[in-house]
Amino acid sequence: xxxYRTQNRFLNSEIHQVTKIWRRVAExxxxxxxKCAYLQAKNCQVESKYLAGLRRLQETMGSEANDCSExxxxxxxxxxxxxxxxxxxxxxxxxxxxxYDEYGFLTVPNYEMExxxxxxKIQALEVHSxxxxxHEAVERPLRERWAALGDLTPSVELKQLLRxxxxxxxxxxxxxxxxxxxxxxxxxxxxxxxxxxxxxxxEHPAARxxxxxxxxxxxxxxxxxxxxxxYPDKLRRVLLAFSWQNPTIGYCQGLxxxxxxxxxxxxxxxxxxxxxxxxxxTIMPADYYSKTLTSSQVDQxxxxxxxxxxxxxxxxxxxxxxVDLSFITFNWFLVVFADSLISNILLRVWDAxxxxxxxxxxxxxLAIFKYNEEEILRLHDGLEIYQYLRFFTKTICNSQKLMxxxxxxxxxxxxxxxxxxRMAHRERLEPELRELExxxxxxxxxxxxxxxxxxxxxxxEDEVEGEA
Numbered sequence: 261x262x263x264y265r266t267q268n269r270f271l272n273s274e275i276h277q278v279t280k281i282w283r284r285v286a287e288x289x290x291x292x293x294x295k296c297a298y299l300q301a302k303n304c305q306v307e308s309k310y311l312a313g314l315r316r317l318q319e320t321m322g323s324e325a326n327d328c329s330e331x332x333x334x335x336x337x338x339x340x341x342x343x344x345x346x347x348x349x350x351x352x353x354x355x356x357x358x359x360y361d362e363y364g365f366l367t368v369p370n371y372e373m374e375x376x377x378x379x380x381k382i383q384a385l386e387v388h389s390x391x392x393x394x395h396e397a398v399e400r401p402l403r404e405r406w407a408a409l410g411d412l413t414p415s416v417e418l419k420q421l422l423r424x425x426x427x428x429x430x431x432x433x434x435x436x437x438x439x440x441x442x443x444x445x446x447x448x449x450x451x452x453x454x455x456x457x458x459x460x461x462x463e464h465p466a467a468r469x470x471x472x473x474x475x476x477x478x479x480x481x482x483x484x485x486x487x488x489x490x491y492p493d494k495l496r497r498v499l500l501a502f503s504w505q506n507p508t509i510g511y512c513q514g515l516x517x518x519x520x521x522x523x524x525x526x527x528x529x530x531x532x533x534x535x536x537x538x539x540x541x542t543i544m545p546a547d548y549y550s551k552t553l554t555s556s557q558v559d560q561x562x563x564x565x566x567x568x569x570x571x572x573x574x575x576x577x578x579x580x581x582x583v584d585l586s587f588i589t590f591n592w593f594l595v596v597f598a599d600s601l602i603s604n605i606l607l608r609v610w611d612a613x614x615x616x617x618x619x620x621x622x623x624x625x626l627a628i629f630k631y632n633e634e635e636i637l638r639l640h641d642g643l644e645i646y647q648y649l650r651f652f653t654k655t656i657c658n659s660q661k662l663m664x665x666x667x668x669x670x671x672x673x674x675x676x677x678x679x680x681x682r683m684a685h686r687e688r689l690e691p692e693l694r695e696l697e698x699x700x701x702x703x704x705x706x707x708x709x710x711x712x713x714x715x716x717x718x719x720x721e722d723e724v725e726g727e728a
Contacts, residue, residue: 362428363524364483365603403427412437422615423667425608425659431525438614439531442538452530455501466503466511470496473516484520494529495520501533506541512549514591515540517598521610535614539596543617545682549594552693554686559593559618560586561685562678563625570626570670574633581642588649593621600653608659619675620666627666631656 361367406427412418412434426434440447459467474492478484483491498519503510515536522535540548545555564585568575578585591599596613597606613620629636632652639645656662 360482361603363603364481366480406430422611423663426611435525435614436531439535439538442542443534446537452501452533455504456497458504459500464500464503467500470499470511473513477516477520483524491523494523498529498533498536502536505537509549514594517595521598556594558682558685558689560590562681563589563622565681566622566626567629571629571633574629574636577637581645583642583645589625592625596621602654605656605659605662619678623666623670623673626670627662628653630665630669631662
């Protein structure tokens with residue numbers, strides 16, 4: 261017995277020593293991985309600064325035909341073609357910028373203009389750099405919190421986690437829960453199939469418009485551009501089912517992108533259908549996707565008020581140059597930034613949006629302008645500002661910074677204030693819309709009462725055809 265006790269003490273000591281060694285090795289490995297990620301991120305930042313320098317030099321030199329401009333053109337061409345490779349000699353696996361991200365979107369946007377291609381490469385490097393730096397410090401602890409969460413129930417903790425973003429492996433499950441929370445009073449197990457069957461018997465008036473918009477859905481995403489992909493067919497069925505589900509709307513441009521985002525995350529078309537129902541019928545206000553887009557117009561006016569309150573310097577600058585932001589922001593609200601933000605940030609916006617509602621869209625709209633405020637203030641030409649606003653959302657790379665602006669810097673942001681602003685603007689907008697309808701009706705009545713007269717020197721179409 262004593263011998264066994266001695267042996268047991270010895271083995272316990274050995275196990276203790278091995279465990280200590282294993283922990284030290286694990287900590288060292290983690291430190292090396294963090295160092296590798298940091299070095300890769302710094303490399304991306306250096307390359308990004310190099311490309312930004314080339315771009316500024318290109319803008320300064322213009323199209324001067326000399327040796328320097330030709331050298332600059334070659335350097336830019338090489339920079340656009342360069343990609344990170346695996347360091348096989350050292351056996352260290354790097355994280356190169358892949359052509360597509362995990363949801364099928366082009367990592368480097370395919371801008372048509374040559375100078376914007378350089379900008380796209382800079383953006384991709386910045387995004388990759390932020391991702392590498394945040395992986396160990398932010399994303400790993402966030403994944404651990406989500407893994408330990410268990411069953412989902414509405415709470416302050418869940419709200420904070422959703423604002424921080426849902427890891428990809430948890431997102432389908434979380435979104436299904438969020439959608440069910442929104443549509444449980446509408447949900448029926450056979451509803452989707454019933455709507456599809458109805459569409460097979462009768463063609464919906466919106467079917468033609470849906471067909472046209474299918475080919476315009478996310479041209480920068482391989483799932484909607486590859487001829488062999490099943491996603492366009494899924495999207496068609498989801499949109500047709502919704503057109504029967506909600507005949508007052510039928511189909512409105514923009515619904516294709518909402519449904520497409522739902523499909524990319526949830527994959528199952530029935531889940532995507534209910535996600536679309538949740539957004540249109542329970543999250544967004546009534547009349548958001550109607551023919552008059554009344555609630556959408558109201559929200560644009562509310563946004564103007566909030567911008568004037570939160571960012572007065574920026575709004576004074578835009579007013580000075582007669583810039584109407586609704587040309588840019590209207591689409592943000594209609595499709596919840598689906599066309600505007602890179603997917604990594606877009607889906608984090610949706611994580612919070614599906615839980616908290618449209619207030620999140622207002623927060624992020626304000627945060628986007630705050631994020632880029634200094635850049636906009638440096639522009640002093642109306643046309644130049646509009647050109648910048650066309651693509652400036654794609655230059656946002658730091659999701660953590662944008663989130664902090666949206667949920668911290670924009671406070672206080674009471675829902676009561678939002679409701680009051682909406683009510684006030686709706687009271688002003690509705691008489692304007694009624695007056696517009698009256699003027700339209702008056703014009704049509706006048707035109708129909710007047711017989712169409714053909715000027716003496718002009719031949720009618722019938723006469724021309726007869727001569728032919």
